[in-house]
Amino acid sequence: MYKLIKKSGKARRGQLKTVHGVIETPVFMNVGTLAAIKGAVSSMDLKEIGCQVELSNTYHLALRPGDQVIKKLGGLHKFMNWDRPILTDSGGFQVFSLAGIRKIKEEGVYFNSHIDGKRIFMGPEESMQIQSNLGSTIAMAFDECIPNPSTREYVLNSVARTTRWLERCKIELDRLNNEENTVNKKQLLFGINQGGTYDDIRIEHAKTISKFNLDGYAIGGLAVGETHEEMYRVIDAVVPYLPEDKPIYLMGVGLPSNILEAVDRGVDFFDCVLPARNGRHGHVFTNSGKINLLNAKFELDDSPIDKDCQCPTCKNYSRAYIRHLFKAKEMLAMRLCVLHNLYFYNSLMQEIRSAIDGDYFKEFKDDKLKLWNNKA
Amino acid sequence: MYKLIKKSGKARRGQLKTVHGVIETPVFMNVGTLAAIKGAVSSMDLKEIGCQVELSNTYHLALRPGDQVIKKLGGLHKFMNWDRPILTDSGGFQVFSLAGIRKIKEEGVYFNSHIDGKRIFMGPEESMQIQSNLGSTIAMAFDECIPNPSTREYVLNSVARTTRWLERCKIELDRLNNEENTVNKKQLLFGINQGGTYDDIRIEHAKTISKFNLDGYAIGGLAVGETHEEMYRVIDAVVPYLPEDKPIYLMGVGLPSNILEAVDRGVDFFDCVLPARNGRHGHVFTNSGKINLLNAKFELDDSPIDKDCQCPTCKNYSRAYIRHLFKAKEMLAMRLCVLHNLYFYNSLMQEIRSAIDGDYFKEFKDDKLKLWNNKA
Numbered sequence: 108m109y110k111l112i113k114k115s116g117k118a119r120r121g122q123l124k125t126v127h128g129v130i131e132t133p134v135f136m137n138v139g140t141l142a143a144i145k146g147a148v149s150s151m152d153l154k155e156i157g158c159q160v161e162l163s164n165t166y167h168l169a170l171r172p173g174d175q176v177i178k179k180l181g182g183l184h185k186f187m188n189w190d191r192p193i194l195t196d197s198g199g200f201q202v203f204s205l206a207g208i209r210k211i212k213e214e215g216v217y218f219n220s221h222i223d224g225k226r227i228f229m230g231p232e233e234s235m236q237i238q239s240n241l242g243s244t245i246a247m248a249f250d251e252c253i254p255n256p257s258t259r260e261y262v263l264n265s266v267a268r269t270t271r272w273l274e275r276c277k278i279e280l281d282r283l284n285n286e287e288n289t290v291n292k293k294q295l296l297f298g299i300n301q302g303g304t305y306d307d308i309r310i311e312h313a314k315t316i317s318k319f320n321l322d323g324y325a326i327g328g329l330a331v332g333e334t335h336e337e338m339y340r341v342i343d344a345v346v347p348y349l350p351e352d353k354p355i356y357l358m359g360v361g362l363p364s365n366i367l368e369a370v371d372r373g374v375d376f377f378d379c380v381l382p383a384r385n386g387r388h389g390h391v392f393t394n395s396g397k398i399n400l401l402n403a404k405f406e407l408d409d410s411p412i413d414k415d416c417q418c419p420t421c422k423n424y425s426r427a428y429i430r431h432l433f434k435a436k437e438m439l440a441m442r443l444c445v446l447h448n449l450y451f452y453n454s455l456m457q458e459i460r461s462a463i464d465g466d467y468f469k470e471f472k473d474d475k476l477k478l479w480n481n482k483a
Numbered sequence: 484m485y486k487l488i489k490k491s492g493k494a495r496r497g498q499l500k501t502v503h504g505v506i507e508t509p510v511f512m513n514v515g516t517l518a519a520i521k522g523a524v525s526s527m528d529l530k531e532i533g534c535q536v537e538l539s540n541t542y543h544l545a546l547r548p549g550d551q552v553i554k555k556l557g558g559l560h561k562f563m564n565w566d567r568p569i570l571t572d573s574g575g576f577q578v579f580s581l582a583g584i585r586k587i588k589e590e591g592v593y594f595n596s597h598i599d600g601k602r603i604f605m606g607p608e609e610s611m612q613i614q615s616n617l618g619s620t621i622a623m624a625f626d627e628c629i630p631n632p633s634t635r636e637y638v639l640n641s642v643a644r645t646t647r648w649l650e651r652c653k654i655e656l657d658r659l660n661n662e663e664n665t666v667n668k669k670q671l672l673f674g675i676n677q678g679g680t681y682d683d684i685r686i687e688h689a690k691t692i693s694k695f696n697l698d699g700y701a702i703g704g705l706a707v708g709e710t711h712e713e714m715y716r717v718i719d720a721v722v723p724y725l726p727e728d729k730p731i732y733l734m735g736v737g738l739p740s741n742i743l744e745a746v747d748r749g750v751d752f753f754d755c756v757l758p759a760r761n762g763r764h765g766h767v768f769t770n771s772g773k774i775n776l777l778n779a780k781f782e783l784d785d786s787p788i789d790k791d792c793q794c795p796t797c798k799n800y801s802r803a804y805i806r807h808l809f810k811a812k813e814m815l816a817m818r819l820c821v822l823h824n825l826y827f828y829n830s831l832m833q834e835i836r837s838a839i840d841g842d843y844f845k846e847f848k849d850d851k852l853k854l855w856n857n858k859a
Contacts, residue, residue: 141807141808141811141813142804142807143808143811143813143815144815145813145814146523146814147522147523147813147814147815147817147818148815149799149800149815149818149819150799151795151799167811171807171810171811172782172803172806172807172810172811176782176783176803176807179783180783180785180801180803180804181785185785186801186803186804186807187804188799188800188804406548406552407552407555407556409556409557409561419527423525423526423527423564424525424564425556425562427548427552427556427562428518428556428562428563428564431517431518431547431548431552431562432517432519434547434548435517435519435543435547435548437517437519437521437523438521438522438523438814438817438818439519439520439523439524439525441523441814442523442525442814442818443525
């Protein structure tokens with residue numbers, strides 16, 4: 108159950124109550140595709156760096172180790188030893204971006220596993236069954252993530268099908284939540300708004316899915332090649348047509364500056380692989396912009412990545428040490444940078460929440476963007 | 484300063500006071516070749532798993548990031564944020580095992596860097612200078628680690644040169660410890676006994692180096708292809724000829740069972756890459772022997788690696804989860820297993836110390852060996 112606590116402009120401060128605890132929003136979810144954060148970060152580490160929600164990928168876990176295995180082991184929470192909320196995506200995005208040759212039909216999608224090429228079928232019911240087996244806190248509806256650019260006709264047809272799939276998802280998850288041996292009988296369902304960069308299709312679809320009385324609504328199909336300006340325009344267009352008493356989740360976004368802009372437009376949930384991926388390459392966020400630790404100028408720099416940062420990395424290690432670890436190809440390098448970057452994002456969200464609570468979000472956003480100077 | 488506290492049979496319970504704290508012996512040193520434990524284990528983790536002494540490699544650090552860089556950054560302790568004792572090896576072993584074409588002369592060794600092939604010279608003075616720049620707690624004397632097998636003539640000549648090198652090491656380290664801007668002016672020096680598997684040469688050399696009044700004595704050149712029985716025979720032969728009031732360090736050993744046998748013969752210090760290397764491959768130690776987590780039978784095993792283990796891995800994660808992480812090629816898999824294995828070794832040493840304190844070492848050793856059933 109979502110509760111809107113406070114607004115600062117259009118920015119929303121809220122709480123989503125779940126069976127795994129309350130999520131304070133706006134929130135950034137930390138991506139652990141295969142039930143682990145890449146970079147040797149454990150669920151214990153996630154607690155230390157202030158992660159509220161872990162996000163795992165349905166498609167990946169269905170292939171390895173298999174959702175039945177995870178169900179037998181008591182669900183994803185027990186499997187990875189994480190007792191806070193978990194959101195699982197629907198598998199749709201990965202089917203479209205990772206799998207081999209695929210065929211989209213009314214019943215669902217036929218595709219080849221990216222691991223062994225095996226022919227697999229996934230439709231709305233299968234996606235719900237897998238997510239129910241995983242027992243995540245929030246399940247995402249199965250949709251088609253439309254490539255950009257696409258013709259108006261393609262988008263119209265795809266969105267209509269995504270709506271029909273949503274209906275099937277809702278029916279199937281209701282059924283699963285009422286079954287005897289379901290891992291999490293209070294699994295929530297978020298629907299996904301699509302429509303490419305066609306504002307009118309987006310708005311029409313937002314109105315349609317709003318009637319489903321879901322637990323939350325996502326804006327999907329963005330951050331797939333369109334400009335930041337197009338993305339912000341779509342958010343501006345869609346948000347007014349989504350229910351105000353439900354959380355809004357902008358999927359796969361993004362840079363810290365994107366998050367500030369989206370919060371300013373009413374978005375509550377975010378996720379992105381960017382902080383972890385950047386970290387694994389030595390690109391780290393600081394309060395004065397992003398820096399590349401591989402740079403030779405850090406060879407003798409005994410200061411932490413960010414002198415004001417309270418993350419486990421900055422409290423204990425210097426830029427020079429981490430640079431050495433990268434040069435020496437020590438895995439610890441990646442781990443320290445991923446920890447720092449995720450902490451940076453989680454702390455940014457904490458600051459955003461405080462700024463909305465104190466009704467100074469606009470100034471906060473402007474100050475941050477100036478501080479980062481287009482470097483984040 | 485070493486203090487012998489208690490003996491149980493020949494097993495010795497002692498303390499080595501250093502400028503970085505007291506080392507309780509027998510001790511297993513955790514190997515962090517490049518100032519980091521392989522497997523994304525940080526110095527913070529080392530504290531959590533009960534590591535007393537970290538061991539870094541002089542040869543590796545001299546090449547990358549360079550001992551001058553580390554000295555400028557305040558020494559190895561500050562560089563890697565580790566305030567407990569550090570032992571550095573002499574570089575000798577790596578020069579002989581890793582470097583390209585090499586030439587051994589009276590003055591030292593000419594070799595090619597394994598990184599870029601660059602021609603480098605290292606002799607006793609250079610080894611001491613590098614270790615002094617690193618500022619480790621204990622420096623090792625520069626020696627030749629003799630290949631096994633070697634002819635009696637080769638071994639005699641090599642050992643005589645190692646003795647001459649030891650004299651030069653002592654003079655050079657004394658000089659460095661008295662210099663103005665030395666990182667650690669109380670750096671200790673351990674000499675190394677060599678002689679291959681020729682007991683009489685070993686004994687003669689032990690007698691000779693004992694006269695140098697060093698801070699400790701190592702038995703080198705073992706665990707290089709000889710049988711366990713030969714190794715134990717050499718230890719039995721040499722230990723009586725090393726000073727009783729100094730710690731004895733068996734280099735590069737070994738399996739848990741090897742450690743028990745060596746403690747039983749009077750050895751105080753150990754180091755080995757084996758627990759970390761095994762861990763990175765999913766081979767983990769338990770109180771009933773070693774197991775391979777990649778094995779299919781662990782797919783649905785929700786028990787910890789070892790149910791009696793108090794390490795961070797066993798307190799939080801199951802065999803099934805760790806197996807999945809290996810299958811999914813998640814770095815976290817290696818980290819969790821390295822943490823477990825090092826904890827296993829560090830705890831074993833703690834148990835050994837208690838057994839000597841309580842004068843039941845012999846029974847303790849027999850029980851352990853039976854429990855492990857030749858699997859560790």
